Amino acid sequence: MPEWIWGISGIVVFLILIVCGVRIAFAALIGGLLSFLLVYNNWNTAGTAIGGLVFTEGTKYALTVIPLFIFMGYLAFHSGVGAGLYETARAWLGRLPGGLASATVMGCAFFGAISGSSTAAVAMFSKISMPEMDKAKYQPSLSIGSIAAAGTLANLIPPSTLMVVYGMLSEQSIGKLLIAGFIPALYQP
Numbered sequence: 001m002p003e004w005i006w007g008i009s010g011i012v013v014f015l016i017l018i019v020c021g022v023r024i025a026f027a028a029l030i031g032g033l034l035s036f037l038l039v040y041n042n043w044n045t046a047g048t049a050i051g052g053l054v055f056t057e058g059t060k061y062a063l064t065v066i067p068l069f070i071f072m073g074y075l076a077f078h079s080g081v082g083a084g085l086y087e088t089a090r091a092w093l094g095r096l097p098g099g100l101a102s103a104t105v106m107g108c109a110f111f112g113a114i115s116g117s118s119t120a121a122v123a124m125f126s127k128i129s130m131p132e133m134d135k136a137k138y139q140p141s142l143s144i145g146s147i148a149a150a151g152t153l154a155n156l157i158p159p160s161t162l163m164v165v166y167g168m169l170s171e172q173s174i175g176k177l178l179i180a181g182f183i184p185a186l187y188q189p
Contacts, residue, residue: 070161083128093106104129108121
């Protein structure tokens with residue numbers, strides 16, 4: 001039997017379990033375990049291979065920065081730094097046409113430089129800047145679009161969780177990736 005069939009069978013089991021309502025983590029675990037069982041034809045060998053894989057991938061040094069990025073974003077959110085960043089950007093850009101939208105983008109970029117998480121940036125700035133833009137009678141599509149677009153900057157601006165994970169998977173220098181993220185993040189026409 002060709003080897004690719006084992007992988008396809010694991011994916012099919014994964015998708016069937018998701019459709020049946022099984023949580024994604026457990027569906028992936030069961031689909032992966034089934035693929036390992038088909039490859040090795042032995043429970044003990046499959047379990048040893050999975051345990052070794054989890055240990056070697058989960059103990060990589062580069063993964064230690066991700067909880068620290070999340071903790072830094074948590075501290076920034078609860079200390080009020082995020083609101084302060086928005087107010088600073090609003091003071092600089094608020095008097096310009098479209099100033100609140102521009103302040104949202106700038107504040108979100110600053111918060112992305114603190115937390116490294118685009119999800120956290122979007123969640124926080126939707127609570128901070130959306131009511132302000134509603135008061136200023138901005139179109140909802142402009143308000144939501146500026147928040148969503150600005151949230152993606154956190155994936156580029158170091159410290160970027162996405163770049164750390166990409167660097168690990170592609171075996172690239174994480175430091176070089178983070179430095180390379182500055183240029184496209186700073187040049188936003």
